[in-house]
Amino acid sequence: MTENIFCFDLDGTLTRRELLPLIANEIGLEHEFDVLTQLTVDGVISFEESLRLRFAILKHIPVKVVQDIIYNxxxxxxxxxxISSNRNRCFVVTGNLDVWIKPLMQKIGCGYFSSCAQEQNGTLASLDHILKKSSAINKLRKKYTDKKIVVFGDGLNDYPMFEAADQAVAIGLTHQPSPLLIAKSNFIIYEEDALCRLLNML
Incomplete structure (x- = not known):
């Protein structure tokens, strides 16, 4: 049997809390991020616009501080x-910045796709690339032509990779998944044990 390729969102799918609000709480910017998150959830601004604003807010926070918050x-x-036991066929697909998540991804040990930024003198210098999650799935499809791609996510920004995948799983481990994802999903998971059972079945 051909093994499937698994692609996971990071925030709220593999982490027990959304990472950007967690960062905001740690550095005292809860209000700014609460407003920004709500605007994004309500569709007032796009994920790309939201990320650019978050980049601007966090630009002068030391990268090492953010790395440590995410790592822990x-x-x-x-x-x-x-994932650690199947790292050759598991990938993380996240809109978060590569410079922020690198230590965590080294700990997890699988391949990943992310947005990209430049670091200079310990802080963010430029936002160079915002990941379109469908592009990650399309790249994997070209590499693994004989395999099906199964994706896992919880937020509206995961919808493009749900559209590009062969199968999709809406994740409700930290909060109710987006209704659009639920409508596009083959499975909906609300418990970690159920997720692991499904992973071993697919």
């Missing part, structure tokens, strides 16, 4: 164990 974020350990 609580994870869904059973899901991470599955």
């Amino acid at each position: 974020a609580e994870l869904f350990d059973k899901a991470i164990d599955f």
